[in-house]
């Protein structure tokens with residue numbers, strides 16, 4: 225055995241016997257560090273004659289490679305063992321029952337928003353969002369509601385104090401989710417199929433109005449879209465949401481600056497034990513119509529305001545009150561209770577954290 229082989233055997237023996245990473249690192253430095261034994265041999269190569277180098281060189285390089293490989297192998301083994309110890313120490317039996325029953329519940333508004341996302345995802349809609357602190361342009365002007373328009377007064381807007389910015393940049397709390405239409409058309413471009421659920425704000429408060437409430441906006445932009453698509457979408461959505469095929473809609477001509485034509489959508493319902501039950505034709509005996517949502521074909525001017533060509537792209541939009549949808553389906557009668565944070569109300573109307581709505585499992589499961 226050459227000196228080099230003997231040296232390699234000695235070093236690899238010590239490496240294999242190293243019991244922790246610190247000891248291994250000390251061995252590495254002693255062999256391969258700047259002043260290490262193997263490094264020292266490599267340095268001698270420069271002073272050898274070419275002939276000597278030809279015989280000794282490969283042996284020293286083999287020594288270095290052998291030691292390097294032994295170090296790497298031992299390092300991997302020690303790290304693996306350390307990981308095993310760590311994992312064993314952190315072991316958790318996931319099959320054990322939770323120590324305490326989960327507390328709290330999912331608010332009906334969150335539950336309904338999850339239901340809507342599930343229903344519309346099945347129809348190919350993505351969920352879009354926008355800021356609750358909006359500027360005047362996105363909330364009004366781009367939606368064809370110019371400064372002098374009476375619709376602005378209807379919205380009871382919470383404005384931020386005027387600043388040096390231009391009127392279009394004046395900030396406000398969004399009064400509806402419709403500015404998300406603008407943001408999506410400008411940032412995504414067509415074709416678009418989105419719903420945009422979220423908080424909106426109006427200075428208004430009684431049993432059916434709170435200064436903050438929730439809406440979900442729907443927007444479809446594509447080629448050749450017409451009112452038939454709108455009606456089918458709303459019907460399909462409401463049947464899935466109320467979990468009944470007995471849904472009759474009435475589209476009533478209406479006016480919104482951002483849609484043309486516009487339609488208010490009513491749904492037939494009847495009173496049963498003091499509760500409003502959605503279903504049936506509103507003109508049938510014992511039934512009435514209830515106004516449910518605003519909708520229409522997106523106004524050409526709105527499409528143009530977003531930089532799209534209204535001769536190419538058409539679409540429909542709708543906006544629904546989410547809180548109202550929740551009240552109708554789950555039987556609450558005072559909207560203000562939604563936001564009181566009363567634990568008894570939440571325990572009664574809330575949903576289990578694990579009862580995620582799915583179309584296959586029943587949407588309100």
Ligand code: PHE
Nearest residue numbers: 400402480518519541542543
């Ligand atoms: N933004 C309207 C509102 O808040 C609702 C709406 C949305 C109407 C989209 C038509 C189209 O009252």
